[in-house]
Amino acid sequence: MQISELARRAGVPVATVKYYLREGLLPPGELTGATRARYGEEHVERLRLVRALLGPGGLSVARARAVLAAVDAPATSVHQALGAAHRALPEMGAAVPADLDPARALVRRRGWRVAPDSPALLALAGALEALHAAGSPPPEALLDRYAEAAGRIGEQDVAEVPTGSVADAVRFVVVNTVLLEPVLLALRRLAQEDASGRRFPDGD
C-alpha cells in the first residue's frame, strides 16, 4: 500500500505520516522507485502504536522515539530488554531532586530492590519534594499504602509479561507501562469519586 492508504487506514493525515517518517517514529517503506514506496500491515500497526503513545500515552516525540528504539532493538534477555525500555521511558518530572533519602527510605521499607540511579527513584524523590514545597507533606503511612497498592500492580504487570519471544515481551512491557498509566489514574479518580460520595453523602 502507498502512503495515502497507510494514512487512511490509521486515521492520520498524510502530512503527519511524513512527519513521523522524518522523525524516525515510523520505519521507511520499501522504495519501489524514486517517488514510490510500499508500506505493509506492520506499518499500520506501528502507526497506531505511535499515535497511542503520543496521544493517550502522553509521550513526547523524542521520548516515543527512544521508546520505539528500545522496542526495535534486538534484545538478548527479557530482563535486559525491560531495563532498556524502562530507561527510555523517564517521562517523569525533569526537576533534579536534591534529596533522594525519603524516596530511598520508602523503597527500602517495601523491601524493593531497584537500581540506585533508577529514573523512577528520581521521579519519586522529585514528587515528594514537590508535595513538601506545596505544603502538604504526605504522612508515611499514606505513602506506604500507596506503595503497597503500586506493588500489587507492578507485580501483576510483570507476571503478565509473555515469555515466548523477547521482542513480544518488550513490546508488551512498553505498551502496558505507558498506556496503563492513564487507566490507573482514571481509576483512582473514579474510586475517589465513589468514596467521596459515600463519605459525604449529599445532593451534590
Add this chain to the structure above:
Amino acid sequence: MQISELARRAGVPVATVKYYLREGLLPPGELTGATRARYGEEHVERLRLVRALLGPGGLSVARARAVLAAVDAPATSVHQALGAAHRALPEMGAAVPADLDPARALVRRRGWRVAPDSPALLALAGALEALHAAGSPPPEALLDRYAEAAGRIGEQDVAEVPTGSVADAVRFVVVNTVLLEPVLLALRRLAQEDASGRRFPDGD
C-alpha cells in the same frame, strides 16, 4: 514584602511572578501606591503551590487556573467542593472516546457509583480505546486488579480529607489528587523494576 522578595522566597524569577499575576494564578498584592504593592506570607505559599502544580503536577497554566479557582471558591459542602475540584482537573486524554461501555462495565463490576459524565470515566474509556488501537487490549482480569488497587488508593485518599474546614478540605484534595499522581506512577515503575528483577534474575 515586595515582588522581588516574594520571587526570591519562592525561587522564581520576578518576570515569572508577574506572568502568574497576569494569568490569574496568583492573587494581586495589596496596592500601596501606583507602583508599589505588598505581598504576604500567603502569596509565598500560593506561589509554591503554583510551581508544584505546573511542574511536578504537570498541569498547564489554564488547568492550574481552573483548579485554583476551585480552591478559592467559597464552597458550601465538602462533597460539592470535591466535585468542583475534580471537574476542574480533567488533564486526562483529550480524545473523545466513542465507546464508553467498557469503562462503564469496569466501574459497575467494582460497584462504584460515579457520575455518568465524569471526566475520569471519559478518560478511562479513551485510555482503553488507545490500548485497543495499539493492539494490546488488556484482559478483564488485569483491569479488575488495577481497579481494586485504585479502589484502595481512592478510599484512602478520601479517608484522609480533613473535615474541619471546607477550604482546607478542598485544598487538600486538589494538592493530593494532582501531586500524588506522579508518586503513584513512580512507585508503579519501581515495583515493576523490583518484580522484574525477581522474575528474570540475571546480571542485567
Add this chain to the structure above:
DNA sequence: CAATATTGGACACCAGCACTATCCAAAGTC
C-alpha cells in the same frame, strides 16, 4: 500516447505554550 493524479522528499511555515526581555513613568531610598 497524452492528460491527470499521486508520490516521496525538502523546506518553510504555523499556532500554542510558558516564559523572558524591554520599556516606562511613578515612587522609594541613600
Add this chain to the structure above:
DNA sequence: GACTTTGGATAGTGCTGGTGTCCAATATTG
C-alpha cells in the same frame, strides 16, 4: 538629587507538534 525598584504593558523567545507548498518523477486513466 542621583539611583534603584516597582507595577504594568507589550513584544519577543525557544520549543513542540504538526501543516502547507512546491517539485520532479512516476503511475494511472482515457
